[in-house]
Each structure stands twice: as structure tokens, then as C-alpha cells.
Amino acid sequence: MITVNNISRIYGEGSAQVNALSNVSLHIEENEFVAIMGTSGSGKSTLMNILGCLDTPDSGEYLLSGESVKNIDDESLSQIRNQKIGFIFQTFHLLPRLTAQDNVSLPLRYSHVGSEEADSRAIEMLEKVGLTSRAHHKPFEMSGGQRQRIAIARALVNKPKVIFADEPTGNLDSKTSHEIMDLLCKLHQQGQTIIMVTHEEDIAAYANRIIRMKDGHVIEDKTCVKQ
Template identity: 55%
Template sequence: MDMLIQVQDLSKIYNPGENEVRALDHVSLEIDRGEFVAIIGHSGSGKSTLMNMLGCLDVPTSGQYYLNGQDVSVLTDNELSDIRNREIGFIFQGFNLIANLTAIENVELPLIYRGIGKRQRHELAVEALNLVGLSHRMDHKPSQMSGGQQQRVAIARAVAAKPPVILADEPTGNLDSKSSADILKMLKELHRTGRTVILITHDNDIAAQVKRVIRIKDGYVEADYFNKSEECVENEKAE
């Protein structure tokens, strides 16, 4: 397979010196294009710090991070912003929708920052909202939608520009069990279309439904394995 992400000996140290905290401690891993990976760990394990690194939201203290063959660990803030805008679609636990904008306006907003023209970004936003089953909610504002529907809008916003990486940070954390199942099913569908999906979670039940699991503990990779559960086997056959 084609390697998309390569992390080499990555460390992140806060308060260097006597009271230093090693949020990441010499982490190395690889993720191929088209994989669906769950990164799991308890609060304080380092999984959120790793997410920030993979999402180009922060830079490491040492080590290298290659995304699409480019060492992004040495880039400036402006260059990292450009990488985020072009390469990564973010889905957050808190949805992060703008309250006074409609669903389609929320999806279009990042496309404006990418310099995409009005007609094209409208077409991309409509396509993304259709993909998540919200063609009937395009003109509704977040307050007029359920939590599950708001998360669908957030997914549409993340995938509209067709970035190679979807980074989902606890995307089911604020949802009921039915909505959570729907969102996880949607992420699986995105994966089947060829997207690379990285799911950050603390939930073992969710991780058990994802093909590959990277378990983080105390800032290092405790385990990296492929699930062999019945559901994962069925998902693999469907691909």
C-alpha cells in the first residue's frame, strides 16, 4: 500500500527540565493511504497530543512527521495552516458549527478559505450534504437540528473539499447510542470510498469496530494491532 503518514521517534515535552511532562515519548508509526485506524487511550495517555501532531495543530519537540512525503514537523505556522486546509478534514466532538449560519453555509465556509469560487463551493457543499443524508436540512441552522444531524453537517464540512485524511476526534462523544452508531457507520462508508480515516477515541467498543487499533499509554505506543472481530471481518469483505 501507499504510505500516507510516517511518524519517526516523535516526542512532545512540556515544561522541559526537572518538572517536564512527556506527552509523547519516542512514538513511531506508519499509516497507509486508505486505512481506517482508531487511536485509543485513556485521558492523559497522549492520544490527544498525537492527534494534534497528526492534524498539524502542533509541532513536536523532536522527531519527524511525514505527511504525503513532506516533513511537516519543520514547517512554519502559516505553512502548517496551509497543510491543514489542503490535506486534512477535521471532525470534532463539539461539532464546532457557527450558530448563525445554515448547514450549507457552514460547509461552504472552509471552501472560501481555500479560494474556491462561489459556484464550485456551492456544488461541493451540496454534494457533501447529500452524502451525509442532509439534503432536506441544508437551510437549517444548528439550533434547528439534533446532535446527530449537527455532527453530520460537521462530517460534510470535513469531506467537502475531498482531503486525503479525515481526522475524527471523539466524534460520537456528545451523541446518544443510536446517533453514535449512525456516525460510525458513516465514517466506515467514507473509508470504503477510499478516504484515510483516523478516529481518536477512549471507547473500547468503538475501537473494536475499526480494522486497525493503535493504543497509546503514558505517551508511547503500547500496542498496534488489527481487529479480528466478526464485524471487522465483514467490513473487510465489503471493501
């Protein structure tokens, strides 16, 4: 699914230069649930941005589904993000004036899917996250947990190869956080590949593999055996 070979990313110049990633290599199989951990400045967010095609490495190779993303133009990268990748963010990133259904169907509109099919698929995804009853409500009318479920439904609607979750429970209370993680685990059990950035050990424990980073390097990569 994902292979990176010796990728590096440098920000700034001279004395202000920061090596955000230094010769990182890893491989992620289809249907893995991976947590990427590390303190602020460890490189975990930079790695996720590159894997999610939001940024590009200065050197090294990144293969997504066997295809190199090197030298791909911005328009093609945008198509990859829309068609192969689903994003879940800490702050939900829902459009406040749109209903839950319209927020979920938005990626399909960008893919020029017809209105009837887009609405049908949006409802299908809302049902998957248990929120069909909130289809016509706007984000301000919903709790944080409900908004994150809407964001998950939106991430799923284009049937992506992989979901990237960036601190998906960061704005939620403990009880709601574990409800969201239970939902992500269920999606993983159904075959979804998930790559998650988190700094919380109890949240990372839901994953089947934990990659720890420090100063732009992978310092640990372990498989978690579930009891």
C-alpha cells in the same frame, strides 16, 4: 500516507515537565481506518494534534504524504490543514449563525473557491451524508446527530487526504453514535483514510486497526480482522 519516526513532545519545565509523547514511531497507509485509544494523559490527543498539524513535535520526524512538516511556517501548516486534512470534533465546531450549507462551504471560502462552485460542492457533500433537506437550517435547529453529519460533510468538502475524528461520538447517544460510525465506515469503504481518537471500545471496534497508548508510548498496535 503518514510516517512518524521517534517523535517526542514535552510540556512544561522542571518538576512540572510532562513527556506527552516519548519516541513514538508508526506508519499509517492510505485508506486505513485507525482508532487511537488510551486513558486521559496517555498521549493520544497530543499524537492526533501533531498528525493533524495542530502541534509540532519537539524532536523526531513527521512525514505527511511523503513530505516532512518539520520547520514549516504557520501559514504553510494552515494551508496543509485546509487542503489535505479534514477534522471532525466531539463538539461539532459549527458556526451558529451560518446555515448547514454555509458551514460546509466554509473551508472552500478560505481556499478562495468561487461562491457558485462552493455552494455546489457543499450541497454534494450534504447529499453524501443524507442531509440536503437541512441545507438552509442553522445548527440550533438540528439534532446532535445531524450536526455531526454537517461536521463530517464540512470535513469532506475539500477532498482531504485524511480525516481526523476526535471523539466523534462523545456528545451523542448510543443509537446516534452507531449511525455516525456506520457513516464513517461507509466513507472508509469509499477510499477515505480515517484516524479516530476514542476511549470507547465499541466505537474503536469499527476501525480496522487499533493503536493503544499509555504514558506517551504506543503499547499495542494491532490489525482488527472483521467477521
